Amino acid sequence: MRCVIARFPFELTQSGVLEAMKGVKPEQVVGECVIIGRRTYPVKQVGQIVTRQDPRDFSAGEVLRAMAKLGFTCRGLPPAAPTRVLNPVEHASAMLGGAPAAL
16 A cells, blocks of 8 residues: 655555564553554554654654554544643642632
């Protein structure tokens, strides 16, 4: 499959990606990731190995789209937990080290 990553065209196949990632130890995953075989790799690591480019040259989204089109399981960032907004009295109380007052 032809895809463009960091403005460069690449001809990627599922078997080619599997071959390129064979024997590569996964780095610690802290964000988006791709599951290749039985291993979970950070998306930037996959992009770096497959394209032989510096990870700063491409976005995680470009690699995620390409890997998803090839049939790999991709996982994005987990949704951010909603935060409760404190009113001014609760905020002042929290700054002074107290528990937010129930009104």
